[in-house]
Amino acid sequence: MTKRKPPPKINADTKAFWDGCRERELRFQKCEDCGHLRHPPAFLCPHCLSSRTVMVKASGRGRVYSYAVYHVAFDPAFQEDLPYIVALVDLEEGPRIVSNLVGCDPGAAACGMAVEVAWDDGEEGLCLPKFRPAGA
Ligand SMILES: [Zn+2]
Structure with a gap:
């Protein structure tokens, strides 16, 4: 389970x-x-x-300021997602948001890459703002 x-x-x-x-x-x-x-x-x-x-x-567009590829799940709930990318995204309006970079091979992630929001329907009606490479 x-x-x-x-x-x-x-x-x-x-x-x-x-x-x-x-x-x-x-x-x-x-x-x-x-x-x-x-x-x-x-x-x-x-x-x-x-x-x-x-x-x-906000537009939902931004650029990766920094990121880390997780190869260890510090919470067992994330085990099946490994490896996953946690990214700091600078939105074009200015604010910086912590999220996940999805739809991107960990080896292809890069600082400065253009990204756009990718909505992830979570549990209990939550919708999580994640980011994917722009135009992907
Ligand atoms: Zn003020």
Whole structure:
């Protein structure tokens, strides 16, 4: 039997992000006072400490800032995914997101490669934003 993967912890600050994912939209917080786009979601803007925030839709396009290929599953639920790629993706709007690079041979992954969001229907109605090589 396959072990269940741990779901993301959703709280008042992150709910709007995960609601967007269910609708297959990447949404980020934008500070209404200074315009800073941020991720992960937080109550205050890290630049000006304003709590005035709106959600904006991101394109889903970005570039790999860095990545690691996992050959060991530190949680048994990920054993069948090995080897898998964990990547830091710089979205074209600015925020950096931690996710998985999918549809890509681990040997072909590279820093700077163009990627686009690839939605992964998870358990319990969750939809996880993962990334694949752009145009793949
Ligand atoms: Zn701000």
